[in-house]
Amino acid sequence: xxxxxxxxxxxxxxxxxxxxxxxxxxxxxxxxxxxxxxxxxxxxxxxxxxxxxxxxxxxxxxxxxxxxxxxxxxxxxxxxxxxxxxxxxxxxxxxxxxxxxxxxxxxxxxxxxxxxxxxxxxxxxxxxxxxxxxxxxxxxxxxxxxxxxxxxxxxxxxxxxxxxxxxxxxxxxxxxxxxxxxxxxxxxxxxxxxxxxxxxxxxxxx
Numbered sequence: 001x002x003x004x005x006x007x008x009x010x011x012x013x014x015x016x017x018x019x020x021x022x023x024x025x026x027x028x029x030x031x032x033x034x035x036x037x038x039x040x041x042x043x044x045x046x047x048x049x050x051x052x053x054x055x056x057x058x059x060x061x062x063x064x065x066x067x068x069x070x071x072x073x074x075x076x077x078x079x080x081x082x083x084x085x086x087x088x089x090x091x092x093x094x095x096x097x098x099x100x101x102x103x104x105x106x107x108x109x110x111x112x113x114x115x116x117x118x119x120x121x122x123x124x125x126x127x128x129x130x131x132x133x134x135x136x137x138x139x140x141x142x143x144x145x146x147x148x149x150x151x152x153x154x155x156x157x158x159x160x161x162x163x164x165x166x167x168x169x170x171x172x173x174x175x176x177x178x179x180x181x182x183x184x185x186x187x188x189x190x191x192x193x194x195x196x197x198x199x200x201x202x203x204x205x206x
Contacts, residue, residue: 030203
């Protein structure tokens, strides 16, 4: 019995620092996936496509984090151009992006942590056109590649993090505004791209 008590006490003492670290964890990395739907200023309606990426959040205080994110928006063309889906021609406006900002989040001691954030960064917009035959498509894509541009990006969003131990589930919404120029801008009547995103992320906190 004495040995059992000593062993139990040892386990409890060793568990205290680990528990304290788990409760105080306010830094995390995660991967996410979801879908986007963008609203064009030309016509009403939505254009849906996939998105994916990864992010990191580093705690400054229990309720403030610095966040950084990189990701891919697979297709954000205006809904009017979605009519091309009814033809053999396929037009896509995609973007790789990187952004950083500030997140305001509930205490790390909470299992459910609502949050809101604001970000800014850059997006590399690419336009591709296919459906005219392999050789013609290759020539068109090569020509359009010279017109691809890196543009400013502004973002905002919110969601909720549900955490248990070192794992965390992030369910959220993001709004991104890409201040496009060039061909991508012309496709959207010289207006900025406004993209809404619904996502689910799985991460590890430490």
